[in-house]
Amino acid sequence: MKPVIFIPCDAAALAVGADKVASAIAETLAARGLYAEIVRNGSRGLHWLEPMVEVRTDHGRVAYGPVKPSDVESLFDAGFLDGAEHPLSLGKTRDLPFLKKQTRLTFARCGVTDPLSVSDYRRYKGLRGLENAIAMQGADIVQVVTDSGLRGRGGAGFPTGIKWDTVRKAAGAQKYVVCNADEGDSGTFADRMIMEGDPFVLIEGMAIAGLATGATKGYIYTRSEYPHAIATMRKAIEVARREGILGPSVLGSGHAFDMEMRVGAGAYVCGEETSMLNSLEGKRGVVRAKPPVPALEGLFGCPTVVNNVLSLASIPLILDRGADYYRDFGIGKSRGTMPIQLAGNIKHGGLFETSFGITLNELIYDIGGGTASGRPVKAVQVGGPLGAYFPTSHFDIPFDYEAFTANNGLIGHAGIVVFDDTADMMKQARFAFEFCALESCGKCTPCRIGAVRGAEVIDKIARGASVSEQTALLDDLCNTMRLGSLCALGGFTPYPVSSALDHFPEDFGPRPQSQTQPAEAAE
Ligand SMILES: Cc1cc2nc3c(=O)[nH]c(=O)nc-3n(C[C@H](O)[C@H](O)[C@H](O)COP(=O)(O)O)c2cc1C
Numbered sequence: 001m002k003p004v005i006f007i008p009c010d011a012a013a014l015a016v017g018a019d020k021v022a023s024a025i026a027e028t029l030a031a032r033g034l035y036a037e038i039v040r041n042g043s044r045g046l047h048w049l050e051p052m053v054e055v056r057t058d059h060g061r062v063a064y065g066p067v068k069p070s071d072v073e074s075l076f077d078a079g080f081l082d083g084a085e086h087p088l089s090l091g092k093t094r095d096l097p098f099l100k101k102q103t104r105l106t107f108a109r110c111g112v113t114d115p116l117s118v119s120d121y122r123r124y125k126g127l128r129g130l131e132n133a134i135a136m137q138g139a140d141i142v143q144v145v146t147d148s149g150l151r152g153r154g155g156a157g158f159p160t161g162i163k164w165d166t167v168r169k170a171a172g173a174q175k176y177v178v179c180n181a182d183e184g185d186s187g188t189f190a191d192r193m194i195m196e197g198d199p200f201v202l203i204e205g206m207a208i209a210g211l212a213t214g215a216t217k218g219y220i221y222t223r224s225e226y227p228h229a230i231a232t233m234r235k236a237i238e239v240a241r242r243e244g245i246l247g248p249s250v251l252g253s254g255h256a257f258d259m260e261m262r263v264g265a266g267a268y269v270c271g272e273e274t275s276m277l278n279s280l281e282g283k284r285g286v287v288r289a290k291p292p293v294p295a296l297e298g299l300f301g302c303p304t305v306v307n308n309v310l311s312l313a314s315i316p317l318i319l320d321r322g323a324d325y326y327r328d329f330g331i332g333k334s335r336g337t338m339p340i341q342l343a344g345n346i347k348h349g350g351l352f353e354t355s356f357g358i359t360l361n362e363l364i365y366d367i368g369g370g371t372a373s374g375r376p377v378k379a380v381q382v383g384g385p386l387g388a389y390f391p392t393s394h395f396d397i398p399f400d401y402e403a404f405t406a407n408n409g410l411i412g413h414a415g416i417v418v419f420d421d422t423a424d425m426m427k428q429a430r431f432a433f434e435f436c437a438l439e440s441c442g443k444c445t446p447c448r449i450g451a452v453r454g455a456e457v458i459d460k461i462a463r464g465a466s467v468s469e470q471t472a473l474l475d476d477l478c479n480t481m482r483l484g485s486l487c488a489l490g491g492f493t494p495y496p497v498s499s500a501l502d503h504f505p506e507d508f509g510p511r512p513q514s515q516t517q518p519a520e521a522a523e
Pocket residue numbers: 151152153154155156157158160180181182183184185268269270271272273274306307308309311312487488489
């Protein structure tokens with residue numbers, strides 16, 4: 001078998017030197033008169049091992065990592081082209097415990113294939129879902145999605161089939177599919193990994209959404225901080241057009257669907273769907289009042305499917321394997337799998353896709369290996385900057401939309417940020433207000449003013465000024481923001497604040513003068 005070396009081109013691997021490793025490997029091959037094909041794959045999501053280099057051998061792929069350019073000579077000396085032992089050997093990739101424990105449905109190809117090769121994509125079961133969809137009526141495609149139990153992976157967990165059905169039934173000469181790839185949540189990177197590691201799965205998912213709803217044009221909206229994802233997606237769209245996957249007749253079906261990439265400047269609120277639509281239309285990213293919902297009046301006033309990358313990337317498998325196959329994973333009303341992102345102060349950070357139902361205990365300790373600092377875990381924040389902080393006493397909560405809601409939290413985009421016992425939860429609560437004040441679109445008063453006042457109240461607590469009155473005021477302010485805000489940016493900021501206050505009351509109190517911050521910082 002011809003040797004193949006896989007070196008990730010994912011931004012996380014590039015950030016720790018993957019390009020330099022690729023150059024060193026190419027130069028060493030040339031200098032030694034050896035031949036091997038180099039494939040720049042996506043990441044497998046074991047971030048602490050990046051750049052993780054793999055070699056395809058007769059007995060499967062063998063992994064090495066983290067590889068530095070200075071390791072390359074010794075890898076060749078050891079015979080790594082044949083999968084030989086080396087101090088950086090990790091063994092067969094498929095036997096790596098972090099991968100073995102996963103159920104990879106959405107990420108099945110990520111890190112496995114060449115992201116821009118359609119033949120590789122087909123070899124690993126790509127385009128089967130689209131081919132099935134082409135043979136079906138729109139209403140039947142929507143029914144399969146509804147039956148699969150898929151809920152939006154962008155944050156709100158809204159059933160995808162219901163949204164598609166609304167767009168399908170809406171009157172309109174022009175309909176759109178908009179993929180929300182803004183990915184602003186702290187500790188999240190799954191959307192980026194899909195765009196860089198398996199872009200065709202997103203294209204296929206969007207094309208199926210187009211067939212199902214009658215939309216003929218798609219947009220992927222992402223942020224300028226994702227230059228590699230933007231470049232890969234643009235190239236993949238070009239390839240898909242050339243291969244007839246996109247264009248006037250998708251795979252010869254007679255249905256038209258085409259798409260393009262749009263890049264925003266990176267405002268958190270532009271991930272909120274109506275604000276994103278404004279930004280796509282070239283306007284300021286201000287939230288629109290609902291109703292009308294985007295499914296009825298979305299982009300340029302037309303019926304629009306707005307879905308997260310992960311929701312759309314789950315669709316091809318559902319159309320390929322059927323609704324029951326997907327639905328059989330998960331618990332309760334949380335069906336299928338969730339690509340969970342482990343970040344912050346964690347030893348084994350990365351992408352871990354698994355069925356719903358796994359506990360935080362399993363995720364943080366068994367899979368994540370505890371904190372990177374080696375200190376005890378104090379809290380995790382789940383669901384981005386608007387998510388609750390959970391103490392270790394809550395780590396038996398199953399990963400499930402309803403269970404998280406019942407515990408005053410949210411799954412969001414499934415980013416988990418870990419904090420050790422040095423974290424100051426009053427500072428984290430202040431940060432939540434500060435973030436909201438900076439990112440608020442300014443349309444409604446509870447958020448625009450409330451976030452600034454919230455930071456001021458915490459500063460007063462830190463200065464020791466009437467702590468119990470200020471704490472009661474904080475509670476009141478959180479209620480006002482929760483109930484009175486137009487969108488979840490203002491409406492959910494109370495989650496991190498109240499959870500910090502409820503679970504870590506000992507952190508809220510007077511601080512030495514040098515540690516207190518002026519309230520103006522948030523304005
Ligand atoms: C402040 C704010 C930021 C959001 N950011 C994102 C985001 O970055 N990506 C995303 O898919 N959804 C985000 N959402 C949720 C979207 O409004 C919307 O629910 C989602 O894109 C719908 O797709 P889904 O049903 O597939 O989840 C955000 C919501 C709010 C309130």
